[in-house]
Amino acid sequence: MTPPGPARRLSEHDVIDGAFALVREHGVDALSVRRVAARLGLTPTALYTYVDGRAGLLRAMVERVMGGIPLAMLDDAGLTAAERLEQFGLALRRTVLEHPGGATLIMTGPLDGTHALAMNEALLRCLTSAGLTLDDAARAAYALQVFVLGTVMLEAADGGDGDPQREEALAVERRAALEQYPVDGLALTAETGDIVARYNTTEQFAWGLRRVIAGMLTAS
Amino acid sequence: MTPPGPARRLSEHDVIDGAFALVREHGVDALSVRRVAARLGLTPTALYTYVDGRAGLLRAMVERVMGGIPLAMLDDAGLTAAERLEQFGLALRRTVLEHPGGATLIMTGPLDGTHALAMNEALLRCLTSAGLTLDDAARAAYALQVFVLGTVMLEAADGGDGDPQREEALAVERRAALEQYPVDGLALTAETGDIVARYNTTEQFAWGLRRVIAGMLTAS
DNA sequence: ACCTGAACACCGTTCAAGT
DNA sequence: ACCTGAACACCGTTCAAGT
Numbered sequence A, B: 001m002t003p004p005g006p007a008r009r010l011s012e013h014d015v016i017d018g019a020f021a022l023v024r025e026h027g028v029d030a031l032s033v034r035r036v037a038a039r040l041g042l043t044p045t046a047l048y049t050y051v052d053g054r055a056g057l058l059r060a061m062v063e064r065v066m067g068g069i070p071l072a073m074l075d076d077a078g079l080t081a082a083e084r085l086e087q088f089g090l091a092l093r094r095t096v097l098e099h100p101g102g103a104t105l106i107m108t109g110p111l112d113g114t115h116a117l118a119m120n121e122a123l124l125r126c127l128t129s130a131g132l133t134l135d136d137a138a139r140a141a142y143a144l145q146v147f148v149l150g151t152v153m154l155e156a157a158d159g160g161d162g163d164p165q166r167e168e169a170l171a172v173e174r175r176a177a178l179e180q181y182p183v184d185g186l187a188l189t190a191e192t193g194d195i196v197a198r199y200n201t202t203e204q205f206a207w208g209l210r211r212v213i214a215g216m217l218t219a220s
Numbered sequence C, D: 001a002c003c004t005g006a007a008c009a010c011c012g013t014t015c016a017a018g019t
Helices: A012-026 A031-041 A044-048 A053-067 A081-098 A101-109 A116-129 A135-156 A166-182 A187-191 A202-217 B012-028 B031-040 B043-048 B053-067 B080-098 B102-108 B114-128 B134-157 B164-180 B186-190 B200-217
Strands: none
Touching: A012 A031, A012 A053, A012 A116, A031 A044, A031 A053, A053 A101, A053 A116, A081 A101, A081 A116, A081 A135, A081 A202, A101 B102, A101 B134, A116 A135, A135 A202, A135 B102, A135 B134, A135 B186, A135 B200, A166 B080, A187 B114, A187 B134, A202 B134, A202 B200, B012 B031, B012 B053, B031 B043, B031 B053, B031 B114, B053 B102, B053 B114, B080 B102, B080 B114, B080 B200, B102 B134, B114 B134, B134 B200
């Protein structure tokens, strides 16, 4: 299995793989140049051969996540525009949550990479096909991205990772935490505590997503 | 001006003041226990008297931001529900942007503090008064928070701080960056480049906010 | 091109000690 | 209660040196 001849050592790809594995096992806070290097059997400084310091490492990780976002459904002629946008929103959330630390990574820098622009373009195609003017389509495209990425960010901050079982466990935790609070001034929140405890949940995200899409497709 | 008697030294309030001043002057990345301590003329370890380590410092900073969010307009009987929600959304964005690093701080932990719950409750009052069922109101309240906070987070990540002049400068920068990209496969994005360059702008936020609110108030 | 090793200026946190 | 000082186990990055 070891390749013959002069050993092909590593590539940037391997480094990013290692970085995501590290975050998966030890959390985003454990992400450091030194630990990624150690995991690959390298000294910290050797990592600079593959990646432009910590900033370059983070940039490459963002590109990896963004590159994994499926866009094909946005051009699916068999679906209505609303359906296409809903499928896309669900897929975007899933993709980002699947990458440990993905939300934090994306939201930490501007959305201006190649993949981000390709996503924007696909959304523009879909939204103009639904009858929006090009300028409104652009505004709506950004609003949709903001809603999905904002959801994912808050979900990740709350400890979620897209796994339904983990989602369930967190909901139970949050429900218990809500009971602790004094009810004065929070009557409504307490009364609908079951919903509040499940804010970071696939079903509730889907509910909000459908409403947001409806808002975007409304004739002004 | 120096108080007589045994010197009243500092309080947690002063520490948080110092922390925000530090972030304002040197950016979020400069925020550290050691630097906040130094700015107050203390050793790093002395800061632990006022704040429970770095985590406690961040928690207190979040509470400070959340405590500054005005909620009164959500109960303003002189406005329609849509108008109340729009005023609130604009104010929420302004408040968070006014605090340097506010977006990052808030989005980094779960929205479960006292002030977050009070905000939720006020939104529930407003949304139920608009005719939504309590459960739908809860779902809509979270969707609105996600949209506003997601906007603010991406805006801050792009370098924005709510200042209109800075907003303008960033738009020009982003417009220039867009020109650099090859147009193939990005025809629509290029054509509406003026809008795309102004994604992180008060006007475009207001546009999206109105649409999102409309979506929430739509009868299902 | 790829890697090491030493060095520098940082971190957060603990602990024992002082007042 | 409030603070210091020393210590520990970390950071990211530079630079000179090796192959």
